Amino acid sequence: MSGHGHGHGHGHGHGCCECEHEPAERGVEYELYKRIDIEKLQCLNESRDGDGKLVFKPWDQRTDRTKFVESDADEELLFNIPFTGSVKLKGIIIAGEDDESHPAEMRLYKNIPQMSFDDTSREPEQAFRLNRDPHAELEYPTKIARFSNVEHLSIHISRNFGTESTRVYYIGLRGEYAEPHRHEVTICNYEAAANPADHQVKSITPQTHFIS
Numbered sequence: 001m002s003g004h005g006h007g008h009g010h011g012h013g014h015g016c017c018e019c020e021h022e023p024a025e026r027g028v029e030y031e032l033y034k035r036i037d038i039e040k041l042q043c044l045n046e047s048r049d050g051d052g053k054l055v056f057k058p059w060d061q062r063t064d065r066t067k068f069v070e071s072d073a074d075e076e077l078l079f080n081i082p083f084t085g086s087v088k089l090k091g092i093i094i095a096g097e098d099d100e101s102h103p104a105e106m107r108l109y110k111n112i113p114q115m116s117f118d119d120t121s122r123e124p125e126q127a128f129r130l131n132r133d134p135h136a137e138l139e140y141p142t143k144i145a146r147f148s149n150v151e152h153l154s155i156h157i158s159r160n161f162g163t164e165s166t167r168v169y170y171i172g173l174r175g176e177y178a179e180p181h182r183h184e185v186t187i188c189n190y191e192a193a194a195n196p197a198d199h200q201v202k203s204i205t206p207q208t209h210f211i212s
Contacts (some may be wrong), residue, residue, distance in 0.1 A: 027059030032173035089147035093172035095136035
């Protein structure tokens with residue numbers, strides 16, 4: 001589609017991958033995009049509504065230049081990414097143009113739904129200085145202990161390499177996925193079976209804090 005022949009290689013190694021994995025094997029690892037609740041995904045400061053969703057795409061489309069998101073008012077972008085279950089995030093690839101519009105810094109936050117730019121003043125779970133990566137070859141490994149129960153991921157692109165707007169073609173997420181827990185229903189039975197005479201025993205709290 002984009003004239004970049006290496007975007008269609010299912011298992012054809014052509015030496016661009018710095019990782020020890022074969023490209024086809026890496027493609028299987030980068031399938032967390034299928035676990036995104038894409039209709040609820042938000043991208044703040046995108047120049048065209050809905051474009052932020054386009055950069056979460058299959059591995060073999062990672063160098064496709066026809067789908068991208070560009071920032072609007074300034075160089076910042078903020079992706080709010082809800083998953084359909086719980087994710088252990090292990091690595092991220094982010095690809096842009098080979099010029100000053102490529103993201104230069106990425107800050108990651110977890111489990112803060114509907115995050116705004118005002119919220120980015122808080123300390124991120126992890127931050128990365130980025131290199132220009134037009135061919136989506138560089139993976140940034142996360143601190144897995146901090147990203148082991150992620151139901152919502154926010155990616156803040158705080159700056160680029162020195163121009164007014166930022167352009168992103170591909171964001172790849174590598175990790176493991178678990179189906180959502182459904183324990184909340186049984187917890188409700190505590191209150192349903194409570195004895196009115198026991199109102200003074202308010203210190204019993206149902207174990208609902210498994211979501212960190």
